[in-house]
Amino acid sequence: MSSENEHPERSQAGPPEQLALIRETVRTTKVPRAKPRTWRGAALAKELPVARVVVNKGVLHLDQFFDYAVPEELDAAAQPGVRVRVRFGAGAHHVRDGRREGGRLIDGFLVERRAESDYSGPLAALADVVSPEPVLSAELLGLARAVADRYAGSLADVLQLAVPPRSAKAEAKPSPEPLPPPAAPEPGTWQRYPKGAAFLRALADGGSPRAVWTALPGPHWAEETARAVGATLASGRGALVVVPDGRAAARVDHALTALLGEGRHVLLTAEAGPEKRYRQWLAVRRGSVRAVVGTRAAMFAPVRDLGLVVIWDDGDSSHSEPHAPLPHAREVLLLRAAHDRTGFLLGSTSCTVEAAQLVESGWALPLSANREQVRIVAPLVRTVGDGDLARDEAARAARLPSLAWQTVRDGLKSGPVLVQVPRRGYVPRLACERCRTPARCAHCAGPLEAPDERELHCGWCGRSTDGWHCAECGSARLRAQIVGARRTAEELGRAFPAVPVRTSGRDHVLDSVPGRPALVVSTPGAEPVADGGYAAALLLDGWAMLGRPDLRAGEEALRRWMGAASLVRGQGEGGTVVVVAEPTLRPVQALVRWDPVGHALRELAERAELGFPPVSRMAAVTGRPEAVAALLSAAALPADAEVLGPVPLPAPDPARPRRPGEPPVGEQWERALVRVPPGSGAALAAALKAAQASRLARGAAEPVRIRVDPPDIG
Known part of the structure; x- marks a missing residue:
């Protein structure tokens, strides 16, 4: 957390650069001026007869505003923020025989009414006002402009992400009257964190604390998020929560309803359907609802008097938008927090390097539990490395280590057991055969590859490498870190014939499972929640994730492991996790110690030394x-x-x-x-x-x- 009076410009990386983008002046076309007064003989608006429009064309060389004349009959409806239709293209702004012709009708947003135009010739007129609903506020326009500039994209592309498609039926329905602010909630399980109660008090008092929250394992994160939202609403301000998927959104939705009752928040997810989603979005824009929970697209939600932005599990790839200009939800929320001076909460059971950088720069303060509390709620983590597998007769015969067999047997006596199996298709990278240090280029520190099994070259700069030696131990021998997803539900079903086996993955993701004994086989990120927690978990084929040719391989493996292990009962209740990976590796040790922050800080220091993002x-x-x-x-x-x-x-x-x-x-x-x-x-x-x-x-x-x-x- 940090004081609301602390200026983000003081930090050394990240948010200051984003704040500079917000403050950029919106670019417009600069040509000699003229005043339009008539168009095709029709009268124009008597006051502010020029409409400045952003057209729905995402190409970069058209990333500017265009001026149009406002006919008198559209004067009342053509207000800033409404959707309009305009002629655009060849000939749209030219006069031929006293009439404008050419161009095709396209959609756009009216961003400003002006008395004069910067265009020297006669202007084409607005063709139509699609709807009198002002959907694009000045705040949302400024945010979209900043996001477009940060990601080298166009304003029109960002607006397509920020403003949902129109539904006339939804616009015709009135939004409910806003409810008065609720009472500030009690801290609840936030008391497990030394600064948790103070964080909620600061929000309830109208402050804007900024924190990176390392959540304790277990099911309480959704309720704790709801309490932070409730404290913000109690101050008369709004709150926005962005989560990676619909399952997480449903958990926060349920927690908010249980804490505050119906009508104080909306759920913005793709599952709602276009009409319902747009109706809920309108309720937020009109100020009827002050709290939003949603997936990636909700990062642009137009919350009135925004007081808190929250992102959960920022390392999840679902937060990265696949459409141009490809923004990340974390960075968009950082822009909003910096510009609107809102509270900021980045939460996860793990910790990304970007989150660690926010703390290291002083822009946000850490919000975590002490080690005694962690030991109470975290499961016991045990490891099985390559040496153990080589000596294990059971592992050689059945591809499941003896320790894993025993853990499954013991766990099934009291509840379900989770088995995490990496997805197929991970590409191997090269590492030292002796100490497993990744093989990197001496010039740019990129990953070394050998696609033809003869010549090493860098995957970043393309330089070839001769005579490679490990910088850590001096060995000249490499190994390909290749281990695939070898466990299947059928194999486990044969091994434990009397136990039901359930699967959760890309084609069929389970939300929850009963607390009865069962084997639950899941790919990373698709693990269902078990009633009462899992009795045990197996994290198989760790090299499949650690061996990815990616700068984030270790960070991502640890995040996936901790996400699964957080669903297991605490050590005091007998919860045990077995991870099949080399015990000496940094991510494995971080899992054993349950220390994601320490791992992220070491990764950050290493990237700073090598010039890797997010330092660069x-x-x-x-x-x-x-x-x-x-x-x-x-x-x-x-x-x-x-x-x-x-x-x-x-x-x-x-x-x-x-x-x-x-x-x-x-x-x-x-x-x-x-x-x-x-x-x-x-x-x-x-x-x-x-x-x-x-x-x-x-x-x-x-x-x-x-x-x-x-x-x-x-």
Whole structure:
């Protein structure tokens, strides 16, 4: 937590750069002025006859406002924030025989009424006001502009993410009257944290504390989130909670209803359907409801008098938007907290490097329990490494270590047992055979690869490497960290024939399971909650996650493990977790000690030494080799920018659908990484955006994809 009077500009990384983006002046077209008074002989609005419009065209070279004349008959309805229809395209602003022709009708938002236009010629008129409902406020417009600039994208693309599609039926229904602020809730289980009660008091008193919350394992995080929201509502302000999926949203929804009753919050998820979702969104915009719980798209929810933003489990990939300009929910909420000076709460049972950086910079304070409390509620964690597997007859015969067999047998006596199996398809990386230190490039510290099993080269800068030796132990022998998902529900069913086996994964995700003895086989992130907690858990094939060629492999493995282990009963109730991974590795040791913060801080220090994100800012430029080279040569990159690569991208599997950012089947694409030190991130995004806009304005046909802060740079 931090004082509401502490200015975010004082921190050294992250939020200050975001605050600078918020403060940028919105760009507009600059040409000589003229005053339109008539259009096709029709009278125009007598006051403020010019409408400034952002059109629904996401191309970068059209990322500006356009002026239109306001006909007198649309004067009353054409207010800032409404949806409009305008003529746009070739000839839309030209007069032919006294009449404007050309252009096609497209949607847009009216952002401002003005007395004069910056355009020198006659203006085309607004074709129509789609709805008198003002859906785009000045605050939301400023946020969208800042997000677009941070991610080198267009304002129109961000607005498509921020404003849901219109439903006339939903707009016709009146929103309920707002309820008076509730009483401040009691701290409840927040008392388990030394600063928990003080955090709630600060919110209830109208303060804006900022905290990174390392939640204790167990089911209480949803109720604790609800109490933070309730304290904010008690101060007369609004609150916004963003969670990774619908299951987590349902838990917070249930906790808020139990704590505050019906009508004080809305749930914004895709499962609601377009009409209901838009109706709930309108209730928030109109001020009828002051609290929002939702998944990724809710990060833009127009909450009135926003006092607190919360993000749960920020390391989950679901928080990263797959549509342009690819923003991350955590960064959007940081922008909102910095601009609106709201409270900020980032919570998880684990800890990302970005969360650790917020604490290290002083922008947020840690909110965690003491070690005695952790030992009470955390399960006992035991490890099975490679040496144990080599000596274990049961592991060689049945691919399940003896310790795991015994743990399952003991756990099934008192309740369900969770078995976490990594998803298939993880690509291996190389590591020292002796000490397992990842093999990295001597030039840029990127991961070394050997696709043809002959020559080592860097996956980032493409340089070849001869005579590699481990920097830790000096060994010259490498190993591929390859272990797949080998356990299946059928194998476990044969091993324990009298026990029911349930599965939870991509095709069928369970929300909860009864507290009766059963085996629950789940992929990471799909683990159901067990009534009363699991008696035990097996975390199998740890190398499959630790061996990913990704900068975040260790952090992500620990997050997945802790997410599953948090569903297990505490050590005092007999809860046990067995992880099949080398015990000496840093993520495994962090799990055994239940110390995600310590792991994140060590990762942060290591990345600072090597110049990795989030200490540095990075952008990925992907496309055909000639297009990538042309964009990088045209971009006015900051003087301190470093270009890594380009390197070829692996060919996609033609048997599955093409993913965003992948080359079409049969085409060879390359990727270059551009890295800058802290403070140059905004300049990097602006340079890449300007270069891309220039390409598009010249009619470049070759696609180039720009992604700022790519989640995977392995």
